[in-house]
Amino acid sequence: MASIVILTGAGISAESGLGTFRDKDGLWTKYELKKVATPEGFARNPRLVHEFYNARRKNAVEASPNAAHEALARLEREMPGETLIITQNVDDLHERAGSKAVWHMHGQLAGALCAACDHRWTAPLVMSHTDPCPSCGAPSTRPDIVWFGEMPYHMEDIWVALSEAALFVSIGTSGTVYPAATFAQDAAQAGAETLEMNLEPSDVSRDFDMARFGPASELVPQWVDEVLKT
Ligand code: APR
Numbered sequence: 001m002a003s004i005v006i007l008t009g010a011g012i013s014a015e016s017g018l019g020t021f022r023d024k025d026g027l028w029t030k031y032e033l034k035k036v037a038t039p040e041g042f043a044r045n046p047r048l049v050h051e052f053y054n055a056r057r058k059n060a061v062e063a064s065p066n067a068a069h070e071a072l073a074r075l076e077r078e079m080p081g082e083t084l085i086i087t088q089n090v091d092d093l094h095e096r097a098g099s100k101a102v103w104h105m106h107g108q109l110a111g112a113l114c115a116a117c118d119h120r121w122t123a124p125l126v127m128s129h130t131d132p133c134p135s136c137g138a139p140s141t142r143p144d145i146v147w148f149g150e151m152p153y154h155m156e157d158i159w160v161a162l163s164e165a166a167l168f169v170s171i172g173t174s175g176t177v178y179p180a181a182t183f184a185q186d187a188a189q190a191g192a193e194t195l196e197m198n199l200e201p202s203d204v205s206r207d208f209d210m211a212r213f214g215p216a217s218e219l220v221p222q223w224v225d226e227v228l229k230t
Helices: 010-014 039-044 046-062 067-078 093-097 155-164 180-189 216-229
Strands: 004-008 083-087 102-104 107-114 120-122 141-145 167-171 193-198 210-213
Touching: 004 067, 004 180, 010 067, 010 216, 039 046, 046 107, 046 141, 067 083, 067 093, 067 216, 083 155, 155 180, 167 180, 167 216, 180 193, 193 216, 210 216
Parallel strands: 004 083, 004 167, 083 102, 167 193, 193 210
Antiparallel strands: 107 120, 107 141
């Protein structure tokens, strides 16, 4: 298992031009979370939900990885098998920067999921709930995104990874959404050192041994340089 486990959130993609959720002008100040990011919202108005994710998919396709994504990819290249990224982000900027060990705990914009039979396939740029499932034909297509009230992906493997990590690093997340909000505590209880890198102290800053504050595009490359020098 990886010795360095890295949790990333919307803050790492902010400098690539993708909006965060809870900052001033964040997505949840413009859209009602309950309407676009819950199974109930999708049942009530699937068209609105698809409009929201179609717009985010377009933004993500047009964005490019920034220096923070690139530094994490370099860390993995130079320490093969020693790093794991657990991301809450639904964009693919880690992969496009070259990272391979990436688990998307909240799903991916690039994925489509059949609400009727759970079949998954690659999402087209523009999706509609009436697109037929390629497996069962049901017109119940949804984005492969984990909504509020749903179980995040990879959780069993994540608990194991946190319990075996020597260092847990959190980058660009506000620490307001569970279960990711407790990962620093979970890793620390199992013996890991913990480091937070964020624009400002998050809601769970006190759970970390060390903290660095500033833009991810500066902090992450500096930290990776330090790790690779030691
Ligand atoms: N560099 C580093 N951190 C940044 C930057 C930056 N350039 N810009 C913003 N941040 C920080 C903010 O200070 C904030 O603490 O990133 C954090 C973003 O927090 P949120 O908007 O809450 O995003 P996130 O923590 O990823 O949200 C978690 O909530 O609704 C959801 O499912 C969605 O996965 C998401 C989850």
